[in-house]
Amino acid sequence: MDLAEFYEKVYDTVRLVPQGKVTSYGHIAALVGMPRHSRHVGAALKILHEDSDVPWQRIVSSTGVISSRGPGTTGAQRQAEALEAEGVHVETTRMGQFKVSFATNGWFPRTLQEAQQDAQ
DNA sequence: CTGTTGACTGTTC
C-alpha cells in the first residue's frame, strides 16, 4: 500500500463516522489496517480542502482532547464549534483544552465491516 | 545517510 492509497482509505473510513459521534486517530489507523500510523492519519486530515466532504472534526486524540496544533492557531476552536453544531457536547478543561466524552459520543467499531454497517 | 519533526499512543509513575 502506498501513501496515496493509505490516505484514500483514511478518508473513506472517516466518512463512515456518524454525525454526532467521534473517534480517534489511532482507531482510524487500526480500521484501515495500519495501527501504528496514527500520526499519519493526522497528516492526511491536515491537507484536506475546506470544502471536502470528509468530516475531519469527528477525529480527536485517544484521550478525547482536541489537539491544539500549536499556540496561536484556531484550528482546535473551529473543530470544537463544528462538533457542537452537530450535537456533540465539547467541554473546556482547566488548561483551556477542548474535550469530548467517548462514553457518550465515542464510536469505536472493531472492524471496517462493522463500521460500514454502523454507518448506514 | 542522519537527524528532526509531527492534527499520535501506550505505559509508568
Add this chain to the structure above:
DNA sequence: GGAACAGCCAACA
C-alpha cells in the same frame, strides 16, 4: 488525571 518517557514511521532538510 497529568507529566515524562519511549515507541512509532513517512517526510524533509
